Amino acid sequence: RKHCSYFYNRSFLCLRCCGRRDPRPRTVWLGHPEKRDQRYPRNVINNQKYNFFTFLPGVLFNQFKYFFNLYFLLLACSQFVVEMRLGALYTYWVPLGFVLAVTVIREAAEEIRCYMRDKEVNSQIYSKLTARGRLGGSSVPVNQRVPADMIFLRTSEKNGSCFLRTDQLDGETDWKLRLPVTCTQRLPTASDLLQIRSYVYAEEPNIDIHNFVGTFTREDSDPPVNESLSMENTLWASTVIASGTVVGVVLYTGRELRSVMNTSNPRSKIGLFDLEVNCLTKILFGALVVVSLVMVALQHFAGRWYLQIIRFLLLFSNIIPISLRVNLDMGKIVYSWVIRRDSKIPGTVVRSSTIPEQLGRISYLLTDKTGTLTQNEMVFKRLHLGTVAYGLDSMDEVQSHIFSIYTQVELNSFLASGSSLGDPPAVKGLTLATKVRKTMSSRVHEAVKAIALCHNVTPVYESNGVTDQAEAERHYEDSCRVYQASSPDEVALVQWTESVGLTLVGRDQSSVQLRTPGGHILNFTILQIFPFTYESKRMGIIVRDESTGEITFYMKGADVVMAGIVQYNDWLEEECGNMAREGLRVLVVAKKSLTEEQYQDFEARYVQAKLSVHDRSLKVATVIESLEMEMELLCLTGVEDQLQTDVRPTLETLRNAGIKVWMLTGDKLETATCTAKNAHLVTRTQDIHTFRLVTNRGEAHLELNAFRRKHDCALVISGDSLEVCLKYYEYEFMELACQCPAVVCCRCAPTQKAQIVRLLQERTGKLTCAVGDGGNDVSMIQEADCGVGVEGKEGKQASLAADFSITQFKHLGRLLMVHGRNSYKRSAALSQFVIHRSLCISTMQAVFSSVFYFASVPLYQGFLIIGYSTIYTMFPVFSLVLDKDVKSEVAMLYPELYKDLLKGRPLSYKTFLIWVLISIYQGSIIMYGALLLFESEFVHIVAISFTSLILTELLMVALTIQTWHWLMIVAELLSLSCYIASLVFLHEYFPSSLTLCSFLYTDVYFIATLSFLWKVTVITLVSCLPLYVLKYLRRRFSPPSYSKLTS
Secondary structure (H helix, E strand, O other): OOEEEEEOHHHHOOOOOOOOOOOEEEEEOOOOOHHHHOOOOOOOOOOOOOOOHHHHHHHHHHOOOHHHHHHHHHHHHHHOOOOOOOOOOOOHHHHHHHHHHHHEEEEHHHHHHHHHHHHHHHOOOOOOOOOOOEEEEEOOOOOEEEEOOOOEEEEEEOOEEEEEEEEHHHOOOOOEEEOOOHHHHHHOHHHHHHHHOOEEEOOOOOOOOOOEEEEEEEEEOOOOOOEOOOHHHHEOOOOOOOEEEEEEEEEHHHHHHHHHHHOOOOOOOOOOOHHHHHHHHHHHHHHHHHHHHHHHHHHHOOOOOHHHHHHHHHHHHHOOOOOHHHHHHHHHHHHHHHHOOOOOOOOEEEEEOOHHHHHHHHEEEEOOOOOOOOOEEEEEEEEEOOOOOHHHHHHHHHHHHHHHHHHHHHHHHHHHHHHHOOOOOHHHHHHHHHOOOOHHHHHHHHHHHHHHHOOOOOOEEEEOOOOOOHHHHHHHHHEEEEOOOOOHHHHHHHHHHHHHHOOOEOOOEEEEEOOOOOOOEEEEEEEEEOOOOOOOOOOEEEEEEOOOOEEEEEEOOOHHHHOOOOOOOHHHHHHHHHHHHHHOOEEEEEEEEEEEHHHHHHHHHHHHHHHHOHHHHHHHHHHOOOOOOEEEEEEEEEEEEEOOOHHHHHHHHHHOOOOOEEEEEOOOOHHHHHHHHHHHOOOOOOEEEEEOOOOOOOHHHHHHHHHHOOOOOOEEEEEEHHHHHHHHHHHHHHHHHOOOOOOOOOOOHHHHHHHHHHHHHHHHHHHHEEEOOOOOHHHHHHHHOEEEEEOOOEHOOOOOOOOOOEEEHHHHHHHHHHHHHHHHHHHHHHHHHHHHHHHHHHHHHHHHHOOOOOOOOOOOOOHHHHHHHEEEEEHHHHHHHOOOOOOOOHHHHOOOHHHHHHOOOOOOOOHHHHHHHHHHHHHHHHHHHHHHHHOHHHHHHHHHHHHHHHHHHHHHHHHHHOOOOHHHHHHHHHHHHHHHHHEEEEEEHOOOOOOOOOOOOOOOOHHHOOOHHHHHHHHHHHHHHHHHHHHHHHHOOOOHHHHHHHO
16 A cells, blocks of 8 residues: 655644744754754645635725726715715615625635635645654555655665655656665664654755755764755655655645745736726726716806716716626626536536636637646557567567567577487577577567666556455566556556566566566566666666676667667668657667676776766766767667647647647656647647757857747747746747747746746736646646646646636637637627616716706616616626627637637727717617607606617617527516516606606506607617618628628
8 A cells, every 4th residue: 555654743733824934944853852842834725815804805905906896986985975965875885785795705605615625635634653653643545645845764665765756746747766764764663763863954945846955863873874865855745655655754834845835826817808897997987077077167167066076977977887897797607607517518617707708818828738738648659670660550560579589489498408418410500590590579579678678667566355465476466566667658668568478577676577478587687777867868777687697788768869879870860750750759779788897897987986076977977978889779669648638639729719839848858849749739840949958148149049040930948948048038038939839848847837927928918828737837827817727637736726627628629719709709798788888878867967057967866777777678788698609619610710809809999989989879869869759748758768768778789699599588578578567666766857846757648658659669769770770781791700600
């Protein structure tokens, strides 16, 4: 079983967070109870934006910091002043209270959901080492994540090490080998950790996840033991123990964790659409002030004109509709509900319902690689021997070659034993000829054996319920064996050798055991291992065959370095290029036979180099390079990281929609480049410019100049080079990068990912969307205008911190093309229609005041004003959230429709001005029409004008709708029925006279007369018919792009 225990003292369990202080080095004591007095931050995950005390002030501040809501607050407060009051207080406070209530309830629901998710993660139980030496609490489940930053003290593994999965921390799928402190690993039992007197000195907390400096000192030994601690002794939080049980001592907790310091605090995101609406309300406020000043100016500023200005501001306050905020917020809730209910993107969760419109205007998509674009599952695809290549469909040939070789070996062994008893010379000659001749089978065998030996994979045996672990390990049970390695590539290669007949069945720090197809065990002694590093791009191993005593140096690595190590050949470069173009991760495998004397000479020089104090790494590399010459090229291997389902068509859809895709990954350059090609992030016709490693300003300048000369070229750059470029040439680099069709940034730290998002926002002003699935993507997701988390093998940390959570990358296409597009277009139509509705009634008020000598007298009473925006027109207007211009299948088939939205045309100053002109026209027609046609029935002006206004609004909704929904028809009929009922039962709100003292009731019989009906019909037709004609002519002679697809 795999689980993790951690050793801690009482200082790690303090329930209150210590005050913020500057990070500093610390000493953690073991076996010194009297010295455990340090306080550490609470070790909890917190994705909430508010706490209990800051929730209400924070929500209200975020609402009132924008002009729109602040204006209505001041408006409502002004009604407490008697001289400014125009009607009942509820006329202003009820709408504002409703808006705030909807916002507070929505934010509270999201905060509660976030709290429950965090509580689930923070409630995970870990084992602790008590003073009695027992493991208290619950045992940790398999694959449990490390809870805090720790130093590795002990492991249950026989080889004295463990593997660690760091995909949540740095995005790399490679398993990392970790070593415990030597003197604590040698202790007989875990309980002895509390009996010794020792301490760990650690550097101050910092964001560097790839380096660590510290020491371990044991004081009660003679002499005292001092061990240096490095990265290989650490267990960072958010990593996963992949093998055995580990015990560690906690160094950092809470906000001092490496993973936490590489993430940013969650922030409240305000959508671009909301900012644009806020800007339009400022314009409307300017219009409101101008109209009020004009009215007072036409009165020649008589009397207490300053009070008249305020009264006119209140009278025309409907110019800025408070119902706009309510409608938009309720629309966002509907959009979120529709997204969650979409059966074609199951499992999608909307965690932030305030920004669904953002999905419809994304210009840059920044995506992680591992677990987002790929499944993180490696598959062996090709073996190339130069003259022949074997693919998935011809692996049975490889298997037959291996079988024939070992059958021949066993036959030769039998013949050799028989010849000692007097076999004829002819048999010996045949055997000799077989050995000398270099057959295809022997070439395949050499390649497969090299692949089976040159790696760092360890087979581990576990109980399967039938066979226990000890028996499985003794008999090499296939059903109980799993492979552990620092790279999934390595596991894929070893699994492939097993599939063709040569199985890795055992390994420790000094030996390797292989099993042949016939069941014989081949034993090899490991003499030296040269691990893979990012700088060397290769790994090597020297082994001795126990049966023959032969010493062989095997090496595999990237083609760029292996080309200069192997013997001359004319096919390596060409075939590597061919395989890379297919998206395969290519490794070159070579070998070199060594004599005993050669190896002894090398070992002496190698040991001496490792003991060197100065320039150790350089001297060691020089000694190894003395072996890396004229090696025999054996084969090329091609491994593919399986892409997520439909990644290629999804990326193609996004490109056609005008979205530029950047891949930001912590993985290696070669791996990232292969994935970019395989996923068609970089098309076959595009060149790739690999930005070489730069370390200073001069090198960065030269490389940028070289890159500037490339056109329509994808960029691949490492995190180190990116940091140098952004330090000295930030503007120039971002300008060039934004022109690229695709950008791949590899070896990116989490903070670098967030920095790139921030720079894109600042330099381009475009909306960004970040997609990831690991903890290392959280900063990027939170920094982007729209963050999308993918729930996958790397856990839920990214999806919990994201605005939207999906289960597969392919769902992103529908989320943007369909739901994003619909949300933006619907909100644009809804906002403009609500503004139109308010401008209409404000225009009528302006006409009314002008006719009656610029008097600041309201045309309609308080209830009619509220009813106009609610029960009479709310349902039809709000039903626009169900409207759509094209079917979802068409939107997915023609992503070019999405490109039209990037220019912001659905809600622009042009469309806003058109709706303002429509509102002024219709408001004027209704009011002047009422005054003209009903001159003899002037006492019924309120009923006449209000009826025409309601009918006009209902007809305008019908004019705007492009695809009818049954709920839209219900909304229209319901609103009309409510208004007719109001005329009959609420006639006290329709005064027959316009004087302040006379309130005669409307004659119900007058409303039913033919004269009333035809005159209201004429006014309504004159206000609406021209717009219908203009709409028809526009669709006839200048149709929008989507109409061509729906015709």
